[in-house]
Amino acid sequence: DTGVSQDPRHKITKRGQNVTFRCDPISEHNRLYWYRQTLGQGPEFLTYFQNEAQLEKSRLLSDRFSAERPKGSFSTLEIQRTEQGDSAMYLCASSFPISSGEPTDTQYFGPGTRLTVL
Amino acid sequence: GEDVEQSLFLSVREGDSSVINCTYTDSSSTYLYWYKQEPGAGLQLLTYIFSNMDMKQDQRLTVLLNKKDKHLSLRIADTQTGDSAIYFCADLDSSYKLIFGSGTRLLVRP
Numbered sequence: 734d735t736g737v738s739q740d741p742r743h744k745i746t747k748r749g750q751n752v753t754f755r756c757d758p759i760s761e762h763n764r765l766y767w768y769r770q771t772l773g774q775g776p777e778f779l780t781y782f783q784n785e786a787q788l789e790k791s792r793l794l795s796d797r798f799s800a801e802r803p804k805g806s807f808s809t810l811e812i813q814r815t816e817q818g819d820s821a822m823y824l825c826a827s828s829f830p831i832s833s834g835e836p837t838d839t840q841y842f843g844p845g846t847r848l849t850v851l
Numbered sequence: 852g853e854d855v856e857q858s859l860f861l862s863v864r865e866g867d868s869s870v871i872n873c874t875y876t877d878s879s880s881t882y883l884y885w886y887k888q889e890p891g892a893g894l895q896l897l898t899y900i901f902s903n904m905d906m907k908q909d910q911r912l913t914v915l916l917n918k919k920d921k922h923l924s925l926r927i928a929d930t931q932t933g934d935s936a937i938y939f940c941a942d943l944d945s946s947y948k949l950i951f952g953s954g955t956r957l958l959v960r961p
Contacts, residue, residue, distance in 0.1 A: 737893075766948065775855075775939050775951030776894070789946055824893060828947075838947050842886070842894040 737843035745849045753811045754846045758827030770822040815850045853877040857952035869930045871955045873923040873940030882943040885925045889936045935959045
């Protein structure tokens, strides 16, 4: 078990460009979550998937944001027409609802992708 | 919406105990979590407590939960310099998302 991985770890882009981030969850985890963390704050929920179905989206997720999990494994988060306010750490987490001795939905986080919009 | 609050900063001497406090508003909370974040890194799960428990001990970590007051604390015994980090309290809400506090920065002085 290699843990949750995210790619890239850092992304610098110019305002107005599109960016896409990838998250690979822990294998066999069927829930996948995206959070956004700005400097000095705790992570804020963006969206989550159970298998390939996107079950909830935060109001923070504007029309410029789209997330997919096409085969119920890895997920991508795309931001179109980036703005300086999108600069943040984007964190991915995964969990599985069937208990294996842990609470259901214990979320394990990846290292994050730090986005800087110039 | 639900809210989680934490004090911003704690400084302790190496070898002392650290106590990080958290309050939350969710009346239907089932699980509460503590995560640790080192600079530039993701969140590392430290421990959790089920809402019908009062206390949980896990090696150097002790979690205390006062459900009546909606108060959670994390005690780290024999604090080491490697424990310096930001600690987040998080509440698992009814739709399976985590609601985080703003984090408590722990500084351990040699």
